[in-house]
Amino acid sequence: MSISRQALERMKEVIGGDKAVLAEILQSFIDEAEPLAESILSAARDGRLDTLGRAAHTIKSSARDFGDARLAALCADIELRSKQGSVSNAVACSQQIAQGCIALKEELAAYIGAEMNGEIP
Amino acid sequence: MSRKGRILVVDDTRTMRLKLAAAATALGHQCHSVGSGGEGLEYMRANPVDAVLLDVVMPEMDGFDVLRAMKSDPALRDIPVIVISSLDDTGSAVKAIELGAEDFLPKSFDAVIFRARVNTLLEKKYVRDAEVDYLKQVQKLARAAQILKIGNYNPSKLGLGEISQRHDALGDLARVFADAAQKVYERERRLRQSIKTLRGGFGLIVLGIIWGLVAPLSRMASGLEAHPFGMAFWVSLLSGVCCIAWSVAKGTVPKPREIPWGYFLAYALLGARGEHHLHHHRSGRIPRLCVCGPHAGRAAELVALRRSVARPRWCPGHTL
Structure with missing residues (x-):
């Protein structure tokens, strides 16, 4: 499991403890995950470092918020290298990020379901 | 903090916008979110804003561009800004503060830090607004x-x-x-009211004196056998000269175009006619409408004529 229950609890505290609002925020990432994955893959394939860096930056922020440290580290690395202008294995890295993004999306969807059904204490 | 702040969130990522807006709302503030720097500037120019939570990395117009635009606009210069940056991007936070941002906040902030920074910023803003x-x-x-x-x-x-x-x-x-x-x-x-009353009273006294002259002048007319129309003319002329002198002394002489000449003409004719009748009834023996000087001395003859004819329309010296 990539997401951290602790990170999500912290986010819930930040937004005032409202489960519905938390679900809306998570759902927002779920909606954006696939376009973001597409964006990072196409930017890596086309060599558009600026778009690659920005997409990695966006995924990194969300991954940190949801506690996915591995995905966040991958994004931070590719963001830094795109700023420096030297992404040697950009396509391979972006594929890992895209996969991580989709996995995160699925875990968040499961979390929302469990949260709404009262399965999470 | 009891006062409700008006906070603007500027972030191109919907997830982050929702999180920041929900966090600010949870502190009891009003929040509005926009997805780009341009929209943020537009909103600030049209609406009162107490603080801005500004993302640095945005397409087209990034957070630095927004800060530059705000600091060059006198209407937006004093709105405090907290930049939202990653923990590993301290360089951006430093640059934003150099450009005029008040503070910075990592994207993965916790509730205590967020409350402390936002509320402190708003307190400073309110103190400055009060000053x-x-x-x-x-x-x-x-x-x-x-x-x-x-x-x-x-x-x-x-x-x-x-x-x-x-x-x-x-x-x-x-x-x-x-x-x-x-x-x-x-x-x-x-x-001013007393002065106006005094002026009005003085005007009334002058008018009374002028109209008071009618009776002695009538007697003089009957004694001297002067013609009443002439007397009426001179009395009216005297009143008119007094009025003109008064307006000249006050500096309120009207322009010729503003004078209602028709009214004055009608007033003069009716006034002269009225005075003529007054003189006539007082003297009892002077014809009503004779402007002819040479016949003014023939009063006795006219009285005789009046007694023989019920109401003479014209003096006997004239033929119609």
């Missing part, structure tokens, strides 16, 4: 003093209503100014 407001009211008071200095004591022209509501030394000063101006203004108003 600016105080200075503006001091300027208003100084303007009121200038108005009083040039002798305008009309309280409605001083614009001290808002300042007088204050419960501090400035409010006391404004109330002293307003009360003093009100007293002087009332005194001046009463004095």
